[in-house]
Amino acid sequence: MPPAEPPNPPGQVWAHTGQPFTHREFDTLVLGAGRMGASCALYLRQFAPTLSLLLVEEGGLPNEDGATLLAPGVWSGLGVPAERQREAGWTRAQLETAFGDISFQTRPLVDLHAAPGANRVPSRDLDLDAALVDPALVDTDALAWASVGTLAATYRPGALALNAAQAAIRAGAHLMLNTRAQLCGDGSVTLERLTVTNTHQIVVHETHRVRARTIVVALGAGGPHAIDHDLGVHSAHARAYRQFPRLNTSSTDASPLLRAHGLTLRPQNGGYTVVPAIHHRDPAGYVPVGGKLTGVPTGLRRETLEDLVAAMDALPALGTDALETGRSLSDVPGAWFALPHGKPDGLPLHEQVAPGVHLLLGGPHADTLGVSTAFDLAARIAGVEGRPWEELE
Amino acid sequence: MPPAEPPNPPGQVWAHTGQPFTHREFDTLVLGAGRMGASCALYLRQFAPTLSLLLVEEGGLPNEDGATLLAPGVWSGLGVPAERQREAGWTRAQLETAFGDISFQTRPLVDLHAAPGANRVPSRDLDLDAALVDPALVDTDALAWASVGTLAATYRPGALALNAAQAAIRAGAHLMLNTRAQLCGDGSVTLERLTVTNTHQIVVHETHRVRARTIVVALGAGGPHAIDHDLGVHSAHARAYRQFPRLNTSSTDASPLLRAHGLTLRPQNGGYTVVPAIHHRDPAGYVPVGGKLTGVPTGLRRETLEDLVAAMDALPALGTDALETGRSLSDVPGAWFALPHGKPDGLPLHEQVAPGVHLLLGGPHADTLGVSTAFDLAARIAGVEGRPWEELE
Numbered sequence: 001m002p003p004a005e006p007p008n009p010p011g012q013v014w015a016h017t018g019q020p021f022t023h024r025e026f027d028t029l030v031l032g033a034g035r036m037g038a039s040c041a042l043y044l045r046q047f048a049p050t051l052s053l054l055l056v057e058e059g060g061l062p063n064e065d066g067a068t069l070l071a072p073g074v075w076s077g078l079g080v081p082a083e084r085q086r087e088a089g090w091t092r093a094q095l096e097t098a099f100g101d102i103s104f105q106t107r108p109l110v111d112l113h114a115a116p117g118a119n120r121v122p123s124r125d126l127d128l129d130a131a132l133v134d135p136a137l138v139d140t141d142a143l144a145w146a147s148v149g150t151l152a153a154t155y156r157p158g159a160l161a162l163n164a165a166q167a168a169i170r171a172g173a174h175l176m177l178n179t180r181a182q183l184c185g186d187g188s189v190t191l192e193r194l195t196v197t198n199t200h201q202i203v204v205h206e207t208h209r210v211r212a213r214t215i216v217v218a219l220g221a222g223g224p225h226a227i228d229h230d231l232g233v234h235s236a237h238a239r240a241y242r243q244f245p246r247l248n249t250s251s252t253d254a255s256p257l258l259r260a261h262g263l264t265l266r267p268q269n270g271g272y273t274v275v276p277a278i279h280h281r282d283p284a285g286y287v288p289v290g291g292k293l294t295g296v297p298t299g300l301r302r303e304t305l306e307d308l309v310a311a312m313d314a315l316p317a318l319g320t321d322a323l324e325t326g327r328s329l330s331d332v333p334g335a336w337f338a339l340p341h342g343k344p345d346g347l348p349l350h351e352q353v354a355p356g357v358h359l360l361l362g363g364p365h366a367d368t369l370g371v372s373t374a375f376d377l378a379a380r381i382a383g384v385e386g387r388p389w390e391e392l393e
Numbered sequence: 394m395p396p397a398e399p400p401n402p403p404g405q406v407w408a409h410t411g412q413p414f415t416h417r418e419f420d421t422l423v424l425g426a427g428r429m430g431a432s433c434a435l436y437l438r439q440f441a442p443t444l445s446l447l448l449v450e451e452g453g454l455p456n457e458d459g460a461t462l463l464a465p466g467v468w469s470g471l472g473v474p475a476e477r478q479r480e481a482g483w484t485r486a487q488l489e490t491a492f493g494d495i496s497f498q499t500r501p502l503v504d505l506h507a508a509p510g511a512n513r514v515p516s517r518d519l520d521l522d523a524a525l526v527d528p529a530l531v532d533t534d535a536l537a538w539a540s541v542g543t544l545a546a547t548y549r550p551g552a553l554a555l556n557a558a559q560a561a562i563r564a565g566a567h568l569m570l571n572t573r574a575q576l577c578g579d580g581s582v583t584l585e586r587l588t589v590t591n592t593h594q595i596v597v598h599e600t601h602r603v604r605a606r607t608i609v610v611a612l613g614a615g616g617p618h619a620i621d622h623d624l625g626v627h628s629a630h631a632r633a634y635r636q637f638p639r640l641n642t643s644s645t646d647a648s649p650l651l652r653a654h655g656l657t658l659r660p661q662n663g664g665y666t667v668v669p670a671i672h673h674r675d676p677a678g679y680v681p682v683g684g685k686l687t688g689v690p691t692g693l694r695r696e697t698l699e700d701l702v703a704a705m706d707a708l709p710a711l712g713t714d715a716l717e718t719g720r721s722l723s724d725v726p727g728a729w730f731a732l733p734h735g736k737p738d739g740l741p742l743h744e745q746v747a748p749g750v751h752l753l754l755g756g757p758h759a760d761t762l763g764v765s766t767a768f769d770l771a772a773r774i775a776g777v778e779g780r781p782w783e784e785l786e
Contacts, residue, residue: 228685228687229685229688232687232688234686234687234699234702236699236703279673280672280673280674281673281696282676282679283675283676283679283681283694283695283696284682284684284694284695284696285679285680285681285682285694285695286675286676286678286679287678287680288676288678289677289678291677292621292622293627294625294627295622295625301676301677301678302676302677302678303674303676303677306627306629306735309627310629342699
């Protein structure tokens with residue numbers, strides 16, 4: 001439904017400190033241009049095109065240190081409670097069509113188990129019939145049973161964030177990059193425009209104070225800390241550091257997603273990305289460190305190593321050189337992920353934490369329910385009733 | 394059943410580096426003189442009085458940095474699986490009579506809940522009838538239901554370790570204090586005798602290499618790391634850092650133990666010690682840090698603060714100055730506890746991790762099942778069949 005007014009001119013982008021910034025007020029500030037913030041900004045422009053909006057991002061687009069860029073990008077109905085299944089289905093349709101090319105690809109998800117159970121078939125048959133199980137990856141004696149989800153899909157969350165932000169700008173949102181935001185507790189935000197010195201230090205070039213009626217805090221794993229530190233709002237949300245080691249066993253566009261022993265193997269760039277389970281929050285003050293495997297230092301943290309060792313018999317490729325465990329933490333890509341309510345399976349949510357201030361959290365299920373949660377918040381801010389997934393079967 | 398031989402002379406104690414140590418071999422080494430190691434040493438002397446035994450402790454007796462000294466000392470059948478209930482009952486009887494004065498005291502444990510359930514009575518009635526619920530501590534509107542365990546008891550685990558070690562020495566065990574042990578992987582152990590310099594640094598004064606046919610690793614939370622680091626034996630055991638803030642609300646010898654919201658309030662020294670729940674392991678490399686409560690630094694870690702805040706409505710005393718949260722980590726007593734199998738409710742266990750090397754782990758249920766687990770290991774090493782709790786009803 002196009003708005004009745006003439007289309008807005010595109011928004012302005014402040015990418016570096018050479019561009020003067022003189023604004024003092026917006027209707028809405030969205031802090032963080034990961035996939036949650038960027039898609040919320042896009043939906044806000046669609047629902048409320050008359051409200052001025054500034055999207056603020058500490059890094060580039062997408063942020064190289066953020067969770068969006070490393071998120072597995074696996075849409076799956078597994079683990080989604082019944083009451084949010086329709087919402088997940090709506091999100092899947094949006095991912096497929098609404099955000100341009102984000103490498104969306106339907107793939108089966110083969111969930112492998114040692115024991116039989118509901119909807120499980122012998123995994124050996126899958127190998128023979130549909131080539132769904134690569135014998136180089138899976139020991140079908142150890143994981144003799146499998147259920148297959150045919151509706152799973154993969155996509156690139158970083159591309160989603162980029163495309164959503166660009167669409168938001170075309171729809172009139174303003175974007176400020178390389179800018180750190182601090183909530184002031186009085187409806188205003190301090191923006192610190194960052195620059196890099198000759199000696200590669202990141203420093204604050206200038207600060208601005210900007211007011212807004214509505215502020216969306218979409219800072220990922222840093223969101224709960226921001227509302228706690230800046231606003232004094234205590235929450236039980238937490239975070240966990242997750243690493244994604246590469247497994248150099250060949251995959252194709254037709255390769256299925258595999259799940260076993262809590263691990264997900266996601267076909268990517270001709271190999272696999274290993275997605276470890278999140279078992280629980282990491283404590284405040286934890287600094288990720290590499291672990292040791294029988295005395296040899298690795299770039300994988302100890303807890304993830306233990307998970308991989310436990311799965312090696314069933315997934316023998318994990319016990320070979322095909323697994324890139326690295327020698328130091330920087331060798332294995334990793335990021336902090338938000339855990340809504342502090343739970344390892346917390347679902348995406350938004351909540352009002354102060355007058356006009358909304359916290360928007362993605363977390364472990366952001367691949368499947370993140371976009372709809374951002375949509376829901378945008379609709380709520382714009383005063384729009386009804387949600388499209390409520391009409392779905 | 395006294396042994397047929399004449400009683401052994403008492404063992405020797407090496408407390409400081411001024412005492413020469415020339416031994417090169419023992420039948421058994423027990424590393425760690427916390428309650429697990431000390432009671433295992435005592436039982437070994439009783440089962441196998443002809444086997445020479447050296448008990449090695451890195452600190453004093455008991456170690457001021459160890460988990461034994463800070464363990465809550467709460468015997469309770471709650472959380473003990475059915476198949477180990479008889480063993481827990483046997484342990485209770487030992488605690489009551491076999492270790493001298495360890496301040497053993499039977500107390501009711503009042504388990505408080507918001508909702509009714511099996512064996513629960515209105516907690517308000519407990520207040521009126523038996524003065525089991527102190528209204529200054531518990532909001533009986535919020536925690537309207539309670540079940541009462543009449544067999545719970547409190548004792549001092551530090552006194553248990555001390556008395557068990559002294560009894561072991563009287564029975565012929567040798568003890569070496571202020572000595573760090575490192576497993577060498579060939580049935581020998583390097584002993585580093587520690588001393589303190591004029592500038593209060595702890596340094597190694599001299600090292601000895603000692604052989605033993607049997608080695609018991611009873612190093613508490615450090616045990617799994619020792620077998621991993623020294624022997625290359627990978628295990629899934631983990632550890633968690635637990636703090637015990639003091640609550641200055643008056644208690645007497647007759648005050649019950651209170652449990653609510655996952656917290657246990659243990660009457661101690663005229664007030665209460667707050668025993669927080671262990672939710673999960675702490676990651677390898679975690680260094681405990683104090684948290685912040687709406688910006689104010691505290692000595693309690695963030696996760697424990699969150700638990701206390703969640704319980705403040707039901708236990709209003711936690712929201713007052715009666716709770717000592719401290720300003721820095723050192724203000725609130727805390728220690729690392731082992732988590733057998735990495736689980737927050739892991740039960741005490743022993744396992745052979747290499748030829749002649751046994752890992753002995755206490756953990757969260759060591760108050761209730763630690764002594765019997767140490768007994769079981771000593772009996773196994775001595776080749777003794779049958780366990781006394783198997784004969785109990």
